[in-house]
Amino acid sequence: MPEKRPFERLPADVSPINYGLCLKPDLIDFTFEGKLEAAVQVKQATNQIVMNCADIDIITASYAPEGDEEVHATGFNYQNEDEKVTLSFPSTLQKGTGTLKIDFVGELNDKMKGFYRSKYTTPTGDTRYAAVTQFEATDARRAFPCWDEPAIKATFDISLVVPKDRVALSNMNVIDRKPYPDDENLVEVKFARTPIMSTYLVAFVVGEYDFVEARSLDGVLVRVYTPVGKAEQGKFALEVAAKTLPFYKDYFNVPYPLPKIDLIAIADFAAGAMENWGLVTYRETALLIDPKNSCSSSRQWVALVVGHELAHQWFGNLVTMEWWTHLWLNEGFASWIEYLCVDHCFPEYDIWTQFVSADYTRAQELDALDNSHPIEVSVGHPSEVDEIFDAISYSKGASVIRMLHDYIGDEDFRKGMNLYLTKFQQKNAATEDLWESLEKASGKPIAAVMNTWTKQMGFPLIYVEAEQQEDDKVLKLVQKKFCASGPYTGEDFPMWMVPISICTSDDPTCAKMQILMDKPELTLVLKDIKPDQWVKLNLGTVGFYRTQYSPDMLESLIPAIRDLSLPPVDRLGLQNDLFSLARAGIISTVEVLKVMEAFVNEPNYTVWSDLSCNLGILSTLLSHTDFYEEIQVFVKDVFSPIGERLGWDPKPGEGHLDALLRGLVLGKLGKAGHKATLEEARRRFKDHVEGKHMLSADLRSPVYVTILKHGDSTALDTMLKLHKQADMQEEKNRIERVLGAISQPELIQKVLTFALSEEVRPQDTVSVIGGVAGGSKQGRKAAWKFVRDNWEELYNRYQGGFLISRLIKLTVDGFANDKMASEVKAFFESHPAPSAERTVQQCCENILLNAAWLKRDAENIHQYFLQRKAPPAMEFVFGVA
Numbered sequence: 001m002p003e004k005r006p007f008e009r010l011p012a013d014v015s016p017i018n019y020g021l022c023l024k025p026d027l028i029d030f031t032f033e034g035k036l037e038a039a040v041q042v043k044q045a046t047n048q049i050v051m052n053c054a055d056i057d058i059i060t061a062s063y064a065p066e067g068d069e070e071v072h073a074t075g076f077n078y079q080n081e082d083e084k085v086t087l088s089f090p091s092t093l094q095k096g097t098g099t100l101k102i103d104f105v106g107e108l109n110d111k112m113k114g115f116y117r118s119k120y121t122t123p124t125g126d127t128r129y130a131a132v133t134q135f136e137a138t139d140a141r142r143a144f145p146c147w148d149e150p151a152i153k154a155t156f157d158i159s160l161v162v163p164k165d166r167v168a169l170s171n172m173n174v175i176d177r178k179p180y181p182d183d184e185n186l187v188e189v190k191f192a193r194t195p196i197m198s199t200y201l202v203a204f205v206v207g208e209y210d211f212v213e214a215r216s217l218d219g220v221l222v223r224v225y226t227p228v229g230k231a232e233q234g235k236f237a238l239e240v241a242a243k244t245l246p247f248y249k250d251y252f253n254v255p256y257p258l259p260k261i262d263l264i265a266i267a268d269f270a271a272g273a274m275e276n277w278g279l280v281t282y283r284e285t286a287l288l289i290d291p292k293n294s295c296s297s298s299r300q301w302v303a304l305v306v307g308h309e310l311a312h313q314w315f316g317n318l319v320t321m322e323w324w325t326h327l328w329l330n331e332g333f334a335s336w337i338e339y340l341c342v343d344h345c346f347p348e349y350d351i352w353t354q355f356v357s358a359d360y361t362r363a364q365e366l367d368a369l370d371n372s373h374p375i376e377v378s379v380g381h382p383s384e385v386d387e388i389f390d391a392i393s394y395s396k397g398a399s400v401i402r403m404l405h406d407y408i409g410d411e412d413f414r415k416g417m418n419l420y421l422t423k424f425q426q427k428n429a430a431t432e433d434l435w436e437s438l439e440k441a442s443g444k445p446i447a448a449v450m451n452t453w454t455k456q457m458g459f460p461l462i463y464v465e466a467e468q469q470e471d472d473k474v475l476k477l478v479q480k481k482f483c484a485s486g487p488y489t490g491e492d493f494p495m496w497m498v499p500i501s502i503c504t505s506d507d508p509t510c511a512k513m514q515i516l517m518d519k520p521e522l523t524l525v526l527k528d529i530k531p532d533q534w535v536k537l538n539l540g541t542v543g544f545y546r547t548q549y550s551p552d553m554l555e556s557l558i559p560a561i562r563d564l565s566l567p568p569v570d571r572l573g574l575q576n577d578l579f580s581l582a583r584a585g586i587i588s589t590v591e592v593l594k595v596m597e598a599f600v601n602e603p604n605y606t607v608w609s610d611l612s613c614n615l616g617i618l619s620t621l622l623s624h625t626d627f628y629e630e631i632q633v634f635v636k637d638v639f640s641p642i643g644e645r646l647g648w649d650p651k652p653g654e655g656h657l658d659a660l661l662r663g664l665v666l667g668k669l670g671k672a673g674h675k676a677t678l679e680e681a682r683r684r685f686k687d688h689v690e691g692k693h694m695l696s697a698d699l700r701s702p703v704y705v706t707i708l709k710h711g712d713s714t715a716l717d718t719m720l721k722l723h724k725q726a727d728m729q730e731e732k733n734r735i736e737r738v739l740g741a742i743s744q745p746e747l748i749q750k751v752l753t754f755a756l757s758e759e760v761r762p763q764d765t766v767s768v769i770g771g772v773a774g775g776s777k778q779g780r781k782a783a784w785k786f787v788r789d790n791w792e793e794l795y796n797r798y799q800g801g802f803l804i805s806r807l808i809k810l811t812v813d814g815f816a817n818d819k820m821a822s823e824v825k826a827f828f829e830s831h832p833a834p835s836a837e838r839t840v841q842q843c844c845e846n847i848l849l850n851a852a853w854l855k856r857d858a859e860n861i862h863q864y865f866l867q868r869k870a871p872p873a874m875e876f877v878f879g880v881a
Helices: 231-252 296-312 324-345 351-367 382-387 391-408 410-424 431-442 446-454 551-562 568-583 589-601 605-622 628-646 656-671 675-689 697-709 713-725 729-741 745-755 762-775 777-789 791-798 802-812 818-830 834-869
Strands: 014-026 031-042 046-052 056-065 075-079 084-093 096-107 114-121 127-134 155-163 167-170 174-180 183-191 204-207 209-215 221-227 260-266 279-283 319-321 427-429 460-469 472-481 498-504 513-517 521-526 535-537 546-549
Touching (some): 014 046, 031 056, 056 084, 114 204, 127 279, 155 167, 155 204, 167 183, 204 279, 209 231, 221 231, 231 296, 231 324, 231 410, 260 296, 279 296, 296 324, 296 351, 296 656, 296 697, 319 324, 319 410, 324 391, 324 431, 351 391, 351 568, 351 605, 382 802, 382 834, 391 410, 391 431, 391 446, 410 431, 431 446, 460 498, 460 535, 472 498, 472 535, 498 521, 513 521, 535 551, 546 568, 551 589, 568 589, 568 605, 568 834, 589 605, 589 628, 589 834, 605 628, 605 656, 628 656, 628 834, 656 675, 656 697, 675 697, 697 713, 697 729, 713 729, 729 762, 745 762, 745 777, 762 777, 762 791, 762 802, 777 802, 791 802, 802 818, 802 834, 818 834
Parallel strands (some): 014 155, 221 260, 260 279, 319 427
Antiparallel strands (some): 031 096, 075 084, 114 127, 127 204, 155 183, 167 204, 174 183, 209 221, 460 472, 472 521, 498 513, 498 535
């Protein structure tokens, strides 16, 4: 590995108080002119000013001490590697305040970062460009020279010079709009002064948009900006936003501090959304909902993303992390509270059960690797910041906050949050500051407990066995680090402070005992538990640990899955723990397959969704064997009873979760080649394409994937035609994600070529290639070759943002032999991608783990499948078992 360059933060001798910034973007030539007039304070006499600056040319710069004359800078020394510029002055600038003026020019790039251009099509079919921003983490410096560090806060007075027929937006409300003296086609739009804030939260947008608006109960003007002609599609997000602002105001007991908030859909956008203060930007698919053409999962996604970004208006924007090391605080917190908010707006989503499947288990999967990292990572150079926008910061962060909230209790948690937000508003804070506020509010040892979860990587596996002693059960608990590669054998013994809850079959929804496990082993006595009663740890799957039960304890829990007496989130957690123990070689995969068969009566969408994911992982693994067909039979057996119960058409009284479940089950059966499902999918697809009967949005993904998986070039051409005709980005994405299901080699190539074509927006190329890699064994090989062959173009396109990490993970994670791991490692040694370095290491580790799993368990699994098909032995037939 190359030596890390020593990274230095900006010197503290000069700091900004207010930025007066005027920008004039040219939407034809893709450049912009800028004028900065900043009120600054010189804290220590110096003859130079060091600022961040990238891809900007400074034309002139001067400094005028208050009441004195202007001194022109005599040199601009750009340190491009460090994205800094040093302005040198002929004389010393004395302590005190003054005005720094800089005239500069920059380019509206096409890299989806900084001040960039975003391509859109007008309703009449013309191609035009909007000028938009994405500054987090370190790209405000691409729009104007600034002190681009989260702790260097200032106020901003922004004005934009734009064509008079365009919409111009920024963080604050417009206070003045006047003709531009040099050109009658332009106007100068001035925005009100912002509160004290960090540079990464500044934003501006210039383009053509429609909007819908509402006032929230607490009087804030909320607008959702949509592409022209699609205002209708902003209504759902508007409702969510108008409900969410008062919810957070009430939860934190701190009002939203700005007069307005805008939510806007941007065509080319790398992330899901960005929480710029007062002007939140979104991918179109994270904001726009069409009542007729949007599926249930899109609604849910929009609700979560709106909830997430609005939470940041307090947690992140009003109080900001001191440095990127504490990024997890922002993201983990917002990723937790978005669920609280959606649960408040849409109780029928059962969203907390979905949290376990979407965030909790995803984080545990990554965090069991040797190449994971602690939640708190010390970050230096900007290229290292991109790397920590991952499942550890977001999903493990959210999971440990959920555990903490449960441990403290809602009332004290809110008290602590209010203390924290009030104490640090318009300032910066570190992780310790939050612990201190929560400790004050709750009287519990928060810092001591939480440091074990944020400062060391990984999490514990708790082994538990029970012994009946007359009317009591004696439990023995042992904690060890959980490793994806099997039992932990390290020299040191990492230890966690684990809030443990225990329930019994008496009342599966209520903790019989709660205790903080703060040592390696623990013996507990549960009073008055009869021998035939079961005992379960980790009620509600809230604690961030996995549980391994002794064989007889596990045995007694299986009937509680079958008869559904165990709550859904506990059924899910139990199955997921077993699956990961099998993956790690601690138990046999066959054990888990037997447990999976106990889910025949399962009604819950999220439980099925998690089961489905795990069967998908197993299916990918077994695609490397010659009995791949056998697992397809198993999938059909597990899913057909629920498929038959649900049928194809919604029944009266069904809700959101039934729609999600139907889509999941039909897609699974269709892909596995379930005959009746395949025939019905073909019939409905034909009607859809011929315009006889449109498929409902919720059935499109499962039907599309079934048609492609078992289709030929005609099927692919039809799908590509539907893609071209689709007006909604959601429908385009829906098609892009399933194209990889096609299985003929020459058609796979066609899909890969399509991924890089003009037809696919740059941020969506990744999911097309990922879909090919995940679609079939041939697809996996072809996608990896395609990424290597087109590496320069792909890398250049994503310039080290997090999309490059996602691309690598999606492409290579499914391989399962040691040779491939070496090949992947070698490729990235000769084609370095610094921001994806850790992802590459994680992928190589996963490939080796897959190979070991296959070696260890493939034969047993095969035998199990064969024996399931064997005719039952004679004695069973006569009922003499």
